[in-house]
Amino acid sequence: xxxxxxxxxxxxxxxxxxxxxxxxxxxxxxxxxxxxxxxxxxxxxxxxxxxxxxxxxxxxxxxxxxxxxxxxxxxxxxxxxxxxxxxxxxxxxxxxxxxxxxxxxxxxxxxx
Amino acid sequence: xxxxxxxxxxxxxxxxxxxxxxxxxxxxxxxxxxxxxxxxxxxxxxxxxxxxxxxxxxxxxxxxxxxxxxxxxxxxxxxxxxxxxxxxxxxxxxxxxxxxxxxxxxxxxxxxxx
Numbered sequence: 001x002x003x004x005x006x007x008x009x010x011x012x013x014x015x016x017x018x019x020x021x022x023x024x025x026x027x028x029x030x031x032x033x034x035x036x037x038x039x040x041x042x043x044x045x046x047x048x049x050x051x052x053x054x055x056x057x058x059x060x061x062x063x064x065x066x067x068x069x070x071x072x073x074x075x076x077x078x079x080x081x082x083x084x085x086x087x088x089x090x091x092x093x094x095x096x097x098x099x100x101x102x103x104x105x106x107x108x109x110x111x112x
Numbered sequence: 113x114x115x116x117x118x119x120x121x122x123x124x125x126x127x128x129x130x131x132x133x134x135x136x137x138x139x140x141x142x143x144x145x146x147x148x149x150x151x152x153x154x155x156x157x158x159x160x161x162x163x164x165x166x167x168x169x170x171x172x173x174x175x176x177x178x179x180x181x182x183x184x185x186x187x188x189x190x191x192x193x194x195x196x197x198x199x200x201x202x203x204x205x206x207x208x209x210x211x212x213x214x215x216x217x218x219x220x221x222x223x224x225x226x
Contacts, residue, residue: 033214041219042202042216043216045214045215091155093156093214099161099163100146100158100161102158103155103157105154106155
């Protein structure tokens with residue numbers, strides 16, 4: 001009965017390094033979303049997975065960003081060659097179709 | 113296309129006063145509408161949702177919102193603000209009956225003055 005979990009909770013990395021962020025959705029939730037939240041700003045949609053359909057990648061800011069999801073389980077967001085502007089909290093959410101989303105606690109990424 | 117506009121990025125109210133946070137949406141199809149709250153250094157938590165049933169929706173912590181189709185609005189209210197209500201509030205819209213994107217507003221930061 002656990003909620004959405006994300007790991008790590010905090011990540012500090014050097015500019016130019018690759019990072020992987022993980023999201024474990026609620027069991028049975030077919031939809032999974034990634035958002036970015038910069039300090040003091042709203043949520044920026046990144047990518048959306050729905051079941052076995054092709055993901056909606058329209059929000060990914062550059063080709064340095066990619067995400068994968070295995071079936072209806074874990075998802076990984078990868079940022080290659082990190083830049084300082086990538087510093088933000090990355091939020092994952094899962095839902096059953098268009099019903100409310102359940103958010104994880106987020107991963108705070110700091111690029112130095 | 114769907115979008116959400118939250119008027120007022122910062123709202124301050126006195127403790128005990130009415131809280132009114134504004135949200136207007138645009139949607140080409142009947143929408144589902146949501147309000148989320150984000151306390152400092154925490155994730156987002158659902159306050160309430162409208163999914164085409166009663167237009168006046170009651171949520172947690174004494175908050176409620178009214179769906180007004182004619183005004184394309186879904187404003188969040190609480191009769192009496194409490195110090196613990198200080199947080200960031202986000203309005204969101206999704207298409208009804210589809211597994212599709214959620215669109216979030218830019219958020220409104222609520223400050224409660226003692």
